[in-house]
Amino acid sequence: MLDIADELHRWVEQGRDFAVATVVAVGGSAPRQPGAALAVDADGTAIGSVSGGCVEGAVYELCRQALTDGEPVLERFGYSDDDAFAVGLTCGGVIDILVTPVRASDPAREVYASALAAAASGEAAAVARIVAGPAELLGRALLVGADGPHGSYEGGFGAHPELDRTVAAEARAFLDAGRTGTLEIGEQGSRCGAPLTVLVESSVPPPRMIVFGAIDFASALARMGKFLGYHVTVCDARPVFATPARFPEADEIVVEWPHRYLERTAVDARTVLCVLTHDAKFDIPLLQLALRLPVAYVGAMGSRRTHLDRNERLREAGVTELELARLRSPIGLDLGARTPEETALSIVSEIVADRRGGSGVSLTGAHTPIHHDVTSAPEPAGRIGSVA
DSSP states (O other): OGGGHHHHHHHHHTTOOEEEEEEEEEESSOSSOTTOEEEEETTOOEEEOSSTTSSHHHHHHHHHHHHHHOOOEEEEEEOOSSOTTSSSOTTSOEEEEEEEEEOTTOTTHHHHHHHHHHHHTTOOEEEEEEEESOGGGTTOEEEEESSSOTTOOEEOOSSOHHHHHHHHHHHHHHHHTTOOEEEEEETTSSSSSSEEEEEEEEEOOOOEEEEESOSHHHHHHHHHHHHTTOEEEEEESOTTTSOTTTOTTOSEEEESOHHHHHHHSOOOTTOEEEEOOOOHHHHHHHHHHHTTSOOSEEEEOOOHHHHHHHHHHHHHTTOOHHHHTTEEOSOSOOSOOOSHHHHHHHHHHHHHHHHHTOOOSOSTTOOSOSOSSOOOOOSOOOSTTSOO
16 A cells, blocks of 8 residues: 555545555565555546556456445455456466555544555555454554654554554564565464454665766666665765766765765665775775675676775775675676666666575576565455455
């Protein structure tokens, strides 16, 4: 739901009733990940996607029906070998879809409204919903934010105070990791008692891509980083090159020595650092710091000869072999790239492969999974509270 927060937030402000279908779990080669959503309002307007087109029509009708019935629905869609025209995933995967009506009369609407407002404004927020459990708990929601007091939350399930506190703590852990997924918990907030399945959706600010070196390759990389959803910063000590006119796609231009900027700026486990300065006076102090930070990726441009020389300089500066092993240099995958745009593509390809666990080899003739970070789907389910 939070992946289409901008549009849904407008619907809430306009007072529209709608139903939102959210991917709860996936198995096999499913096209969308948990948290992907499709919403339909009372007039039949649809936004978002849950399958890239395979089952959109069937999910659309489920949303229309949920708006009429006022009841949440959990459905599983998978591949059907028996009937080529059956509603299913042609890719052979399995997805579980939770459809939740959000109407003016629903008790959780205010919680959803707060969650959508936070996500639409770029604030960190996580919303938890019960996917499977007692009928009286379905349709309720709980919201935690990153800036509130620890342990605070909005909404709840109204069943047992300990359940709300436990789910809030779990949701905060999901939010800290920027993760969306499900968890199993007892109905009284412990691991005992009747089991509940809770979907936690996290919305976090975009990850950062910091590009050091205001060169033509950096301009192409900034465009590619924005396309992939990164908040892009370009940093260079030379004011004549680090200008908004040269990097119109960048979110931020910083004129400062690279290592000094990296010392003072905030980074996290999703941040990627791309060192394109190709100059030892910039590279060495910058990489000496970068390789000791808890970031997702550190890559440096240069020929193999430059790479070997740079490694020796880094060793002399006290960088350990374990730290050096984190460095992706020469930067990027072997695509035979020549132009700045092709080089940027090779760099972001390596970043995606590193993030998702890909090998970087051609899928043609390979025996590796197409998707590397999928989660297992739960047991088959139909309408919530009944047997499919």
